[in-house]
Amino acid sequence: MILIAIGNTHTLLAESSDGKHFATLRLPTAVPDLNLLPAPWPEKLRQGPVFLGGVVPHAAQAWAQALGRWGIPMREPDPAVFQRHVPHAYTPAASLGFDRRCCLLAAALDYPHQDSIVIDAGTAITIDLYAQGRFQGGRILPGLRMSLLALAQGTALLPDLSPEGDIPLLGNDTAASIRSGVYHMLASALQGAITQYRQRAPQAQIILTGGDAHRFLSALPSAQHLPQLLLRGFYLWAKG
Ligand SMILES: Nc1ncnc2c1ncn2[C@@H]1O[C@H](COP(=O)(O)OP(=O)(O)O)[C@@H](O)[C@H]1O
Ligand SMILES: CC(C)(COP(=O)(O)O)[C@@H](O)C(=O)NCCC(=O)O
Ligand SMILES: [K+]
Numbered sequence: 751m752i753l754i755a756i757g758n759t760h761t762l763l764a765e766s767s768d769g770k771h772f773a774t775l776r777l778p779t780a781v782p783d784l785n786l787l788p789a790p791w792p793e794k795l796r797q798g799p800v801f802l803g804g805v806v807p808h809a810a811q812a813w814a815q816a817l818g819r820w821g822i823p824m825r826e827p828d829p830a831v832f833q834r835h836v837p838h839a840y841t842p843a844a845s846l847g848f849d850r851r852c853c854l855l856a857a858a859l860d861y862p863h864q865d866s867i868v869i870d871a872g873t874a875i876t877i878d879l880y881a882q883g884r885f886q887g888g889r890i891l892p893g894l895r896m897s898l899l900a901l902a903q904g905t906a907l908l909p910d911l912s913p914e915g916d917i918p919l920l921g922n923d924t925a926a927s928i929r930s931g932v933y934h935m936l937a938s939a940l941q942g943a944i945t946q947y948r949q950r951a952p953q954a955q956i957i958l959t960g961g962d963a964h965r966f967l968s969a970l971p972s973a974q975h976l977p978q979l980l981l982r983g984f985y986l987w988a989k990g
Contacts, residue, residue, distance in 0.1 A: 752794055753984050754813060756804025757849060758873035759895070760961060761813075762981065763787075765794050769985040772978055779804075781812045784820055799823040801988040803848045827987040835859060838885035846885075849980055850876050854885050856976075856983030857957060865951040867944055869973070870980070871960035875936065877943045881951035891939055894962045897932045913965060937969035944970070 753764040756779055763775040775791055784792060800817055802824050804810050817824045829844065832851050836858050840846040849870060857866040857880045865881035868888075873896060878888035892900065894913045902910035911928055921927030948954055956972055959979040967975055976982075 751985060751988060752798065752800045753981060753988065754800055754802045754804075755849070755852070755980060755984055756802075756806050756809045756813065757961075758806060760872075761804070761809065763791055763795075764981050764984075766981070766985055769982060769989070772981050772985075774981070779806055779809050781809065782816050784816050795822055796820065799825050801825050801827060801984065803827055803852070803984060805847050805849055825988070827984070828990065831987055831990050836880070836885050837883070838887075840885065840887070847876070850878055850888070852980045852983030852987060853957075853959060854878055854880055854983070855987050856979050858883075859986050860982070861955065865954035867947050867951075867954045867956045868979070869940060869956065869958045869960075869963075869966070869970075871958065871962035871966055875940075875960070875962075877940065877947075879947045879951060879954065881954060886950065889939075889943055891936065894932065894936060894965065897936065898928065901928055901932070913962065933965070937966060940966060940970060 751766055755762045759779060761777045761779045764772045766772045800822055802810060802813055803826060814824055832855060836854050853868045853870050857868050868878045868880060870876045871893060873893050875891040875893050876888055879886040898911050898913065901908045908928060911925055915929055917929050917933045918926050921930045944956060955974065956970060957979060958966060958970060958973040958975050959977060963975055963977065967973060
């Protein structure tokens with residue numbers, strides 16, 4: 751099965767025959783040019799059909815057009831399948847992000863009798879609660895990169911930093927102060943959400959995924975890091 755999952759920063763191309771092992775290609779999310787894809791991805795895509803999903807409508811539209819030009823059949827996963835496996839009260843139902851759905855579906859199907867707090871640390875960070883067999887709701891926060899950028903864009907003197915680098919408890923220069931502030935703001939928000947969600951679901955496990963997941967592992971020692979959670983959920987969803 752071939753999957754294309756479009757996030758706000760990265761687009762993942764993936765191929766899997768068992769839903770457990772994924773060959774992946776991670777591209778910046780942009781208007782796709784199939785002629786620029788490295789081997790063996792053009793051949794893989796041509797074997798189609800390709801399942802397409804994401805949270806950037808103009809990029810999804812561009813992918814659909816590009817696949818159409820190449821004569822590659824394209825499918826989208828069926829919302830009714832998600833609703834059946836993950837009942838929820840999100841309003842309107844269709845507005846629940848594709849990446850959140852994939853992660854929730856993987857948690858629901860892989861851990862059916864277990865409550866889960868699903869944290870996806872991507873461009874934005876989502877903290878979603880799956881408990882008592884339902885998606886109970888969640889939180890959306892700015893991600894690490896976006897939070898750093900906001901300080902640079904909203905001030906005259908603060909530089910635009912990458913998330914790399916040491917994170918001190920107390921900064922003694924501008925860069926260290928920003929890194930410390932932004933990192934600990936987000937880590938504390940995650941810890942706080944876990945404490946609060948566990949008042950509703952005391953036994954909930956913590957699942958961490960997304961491009962920045964590894965950066966939050968030390969702040970969340972009881973979390974399970976599942977880097978392929980979104981793709982796993984997308985695969986299960988596409989299978990029906
Ligand atoms: N070129 C880049 N631009 C922005 N963020 C990047 C880049 N490369 C890596 N990142 C990191 O990836 C994170 C986004 O994670 P990812 O899971 O790929 O996002 P999404 O699923 O939303 O596309 C950012 O917060 C940042 O730390
Ligand atoms: C919350 C998100 C921006 C997270 O996606 P990301 O930025 O990590 O690519 C995305 O799931 C989204 O656009 N959701 C739609 C709104 C919602 O879920 O309510
Ligand atoms: K995400």
